Amino acid sequence: MIEIIEAGPFNTVQDLGRPGYRDIGVSASGAMDPLAVRIGNILVGNDDGAAAIEVQTFPFKLRFEARVAFAVTGADGHPVLDGRELLPWCTHVAETGQILELRQPPTLARAYVVVGGGLDVPVLMGSRSTALRGGFGGNSGRPLVDGDRIEIGTHSDALPLPASGIAVVEPTVALRDVFPAPVDGVLPIRAIAAGEHELFASDGEAFWNQAWRISSRSDRTGYRLSGEPIKPTATIEMRSHGVVPGVIQVPPGGEPIIQMSDANTAGGYPKIAGVIECDLWRLGQARIGSRLRFIRSTHAEARAVEQTAARYIEDVRQTSQMIKRALKAMT
Amino acid sequence: MTVTSNILASSRVIVPATKGRARVSFIGARAFLLEVPGDFDLPAQRRIWALSQTVRRWVDIAEVIPGMTNLLSILKETPEDPEIVVGRLLEAWNNAESLDLTGKSIDIPVHYGGDYAIDLPAICDFSGLSDREVVRIHHEATYRVFALGSAPGFGYLHGLDPRIYMPRKTVPSLRMEKGCVTIGGMQTGVAMLTGPNGWNSLGYAELQMFDPTSPTPALMAPGDTVRFVPARIEL
Numbered sequence: 001m002i003e004i005i006e007a008g009p010f011n012t013v014q015d016l017g018r019p020g021y022r023d024i025g026v027s028a029s030g031a032m033d034p035l036a037v038r039i040g041n042i043l044v045g046n047d048d049g050a051a052a053i054e055v056q057t058f059p060f061k062l063r064f065e066a067r068v069a070f071a072v073t074g075a076d077g078h079p080v081l082d083g084r085e086l087l088p089w090c091t092h093v094a095e096t097g098q099i100l101e102l103r104q105p106p107t108l109a110r111a112y113v114v115v116g117g118g119l120d121v122p123v124l125m126g127s128r129s130t131a132l133r134g135g136f137g138g139n140s141g142r143p144l145v146d147g148d149r150i151e152i153g154t155h156s157d158a159l160p161l162p163a164s165g166i167a168v169v170e171p172t173v174a175l176r177d178v179f180p181a182p183v184d185g186v187l188p189i190r191a192i193a194a195g196e197h198e199l200f201a202s203d204g205e206a207f208w209n210q211a212w213r214i215s216s217r218s219d220r221t222g223y224r225l226s227g228e229p230i231k232p233t234a235t236i237e238m239r240s241h242g243v244v245p246g247v248i249q250v251p252p253g254g255e256p257i258i259q260m261s262d263a264n265t266a267g268g269y270p271k272i273a274g275v276i277e278c279d280l281w282r283l284g285q286a287r288i289g290s291r292l293r294f295i296r297s298t299h300a301e302a303r304a305v306e307q308t309a310a311r312y313i314e315d316v317r318q319t320s321q322m323i324k325r326a327l328k329a330m331t
Numbered sequence: 332m333t334v335t336s337n338i339l340a341s342s343r344v345i346v347p348a349t350k351g352r353a354r355v356s357f358i359g360a361r362a363f364l365l366e367v368p369g370d371f372d373l374p375a376q377r378r379i380w381a382l383s384q385t386v387r388r389w390v391d392i393a394e395v396i397p398g399m400t401n402l403l404s405i406l407k408e409t410p411e412d413p414e415i416v417v418g419r420l421l422e423a424w425n426n427a428e429s430l431d432l433t434g435k436s437i438d439i440p441v442h443y444g445g446d447y448a449i450d451l452p453a454i455c456d457f458s459g460l461s462d463r464e465v466v467r468i469h470h471e472a473t474y475r476v477f478a479l480g481s482a483p484g485f486g487y488l489h490g491l492d493p494r495i496y497m498p499r500k501t502v503p504s505l506r507m508e509k510g511c512v513t514i515g516g517m518q519t520g521v522a523m524l525t526g527p528n529g530w531n532s533l534g535y536a537e538l539q540m541f542d543p544t545s546p547t548p549a550l551m552a553p554g555d556t557v558r559f560v561p562a563r564i565e566l
Contacts, residue, residue: 023394137543241401242403297360
C-alpha cells in the first residue's frame with residue numbers, strides 16, 4: 001500500500017495504455033512517456049505493462065506503507081527519500097513509513113514512480129490506465145488527490161535486487177544518436193505529411209520552417225501550439241475518421257494541435273502531419289512553454305529509430321536479469 | 332452535395348472532402364487512413380464494413396477503426412515500404428463486397444428544445460426552417476450507426492435530412508453537456524461526455540450508452556438502427 005501525501009492536480013495511474021477500443025470511441029490513454037514506464041518496470045522486475053504513477057505536477061509526495069522496491073524514471077532531477085537524494089533511473093528499497101518526494105525536474109515534464117509488483121488498481125478493458133475523458137480506470141477514473149491509498153500488487157520476480165540497486169543509462173543519453181538533443185532550445189520532432197498537407201499550399205512550408213511553442217492550453221489530451229497561424233486554401237467539412245496520438249490537426253484558427261495519450265479517437269479537422277510513434281515520448285517530456293520544430297521524416301527512418309529503441313530496452317532487460325542471476329548464484 | 336445559406340454561403344459551404352478515387356494517407360508511421368470517394372451514403376458504408384472485416388484478418392494489423400466512409404488501419408509495426416501497405420488497402424477496397432450488418436434497433440427518448448438546445452436558433456437560421464420543422468425533420472428520420480468514435484460509446488449516425496445539415500462550429504462550445512443531441516455537418520449523434528464540442532445541440536437524451544465494466548461497453552454498434560423519440564418538445 002502507498003498513501004498519497006501531496007499531489008498536484010494532474011497526476012494519474014498509467015500503464016502502457018488501453019489500445020484496441022478506439023473503434024468504440026475509447027482513447028488508448030497510457031503513459032505520456034511509455035519508454036520510462038517500460039524501463040522502470042524492467043528495473044524493479046515487473047512485467048512491462050505494470051501500472052505506475054505519472055507525476056506531472058510537482059512537488060509530489062507519497063508514503064510507503066510496506067517495504068517495497070521502487071524506481072523513479074522519466075524526468076531528470078533526483079527523487080528524495082526521507083530527505084536523502086537518490087539516483088533516478090535506479091532501483092531502491094523503501095522501508096515502511098518512508099516518504100518519497102519528487103520535486104520539479106530541471107528540464108523535463110513527467111516522472112514515473114514504479115513499484116515492485118505494480119499498482120494494484122482494477123483492470124478495465126485490458127488496462128489499469130486512467131481514462132480521464134471517460135472517467136474510468138486507474139484510481140477511480142480520476143487524478144490522485146491527497147489521502148488516496150493504492151494497493152501494491154504481488155511481486156512475482158524470484159530474482160533478488162542487489163543492495164546497491166540497478167541503474168541504467170537514461171534514454172536521453174543512451175539514445176542520443178537517434179533522438180537528437182534540442183538545438184538552441186528547440187526540440188526536433190519527426191513527422192510525416194498527412195492527408196490534407198497539400199491543402200495548406202505554401203503555409204505547409206511555414207508549418208515545417210517555424211519553431212512552435214507549446215501553449216499553456218496543453219494536457220494529456222493534446223498540445224496546442226502557438227506560432228504564425230497556417231491556413232488551408234479551402235474550407236472543407238471532413239467526414240469523421242479515426243485518429244491516433246501524434247496526429248497534427250489544424251483547426252480554423254490556424255494553430256496546430258497534436259493529439260497525445262488521451263487523444264480523441266476520431267477527428268474531422270484537416271491533418272497536416274503525423275508525429276512518428278517513436279518520437280511521442282519526447283513530446284511527452286516536453287514542457288509547456290518550450291519550443292519544437294517539425295522535421296520531415298520517413299517510414300524507413302521511423303523503423304530504424306524504433307529498432308534502436310527496442311534494442312536499448314532489450315539490452316536493459318538482459319543486463320538486469322544477468323546481474324540478478326549472478327547475485328542469486330553468489331548467495 | 333452542397334448546402335448553402337444566405338448568411339454563411341461564402342465561408343461555410345459543406346463540401347465532401349473526398350472526390351474521385353479512394354485514397355490512402357498516413358497518420359504517423361503506423362496508421363493508414365483510407366477514404367472513399369463519392370456520396371456519403373449507406374452503400375459506401377456497407378463496403379467500408381466489408382473492408383473492415385477483411386483488414387481485421389491481416390496478421391500485421393493491430394487495430395481497425397471504421398469511420399464515416401473511411402477506415403483507419405493501425406499496423407503492429409512500422410512497415411519498411413508504406414507503398415506496399417497502400418497498395419494492399421486499395422486492392423482490398425476494390426474487392427470489397429457490400430456487407431449489411433444487421434444490428435439492433437435503439438429508441439432514444441429526446442427532450443427537444445429547452446435549456447440544452449443551445450444551437451437550435453442557429454440551425455433555424457442556417458436552414459431557413461422554423462424550430463418546429465427542424466425538430467420534426469430530425470425525429471422523423473431513421474438513422475443507421477455508421478461508426479463509433481470520438482468519445483466512449485459515441486455513435487456517428489447517418490440518415491440526417493440534408494435540409495438540416497449544419498456545419499461544425501468555428502469555435503467549439505467549451506462545455507457541452509453529456510446527453511446533448513447534436514448535428515455536425517451531415518452527421519447527427521448524442522454527446523457522450525461533458526466538454527468541448529463543435530457540434531450543434533438541438534435537444535437532450537438521458538439514455539446511458541456506455542458502461543466500461545460491461546463485456547460490451549458500448550450500447551451502439553455499427554449497423555444498428557436508431558430512432559429519436561420525442562419525449563418532450565419545448566420550443
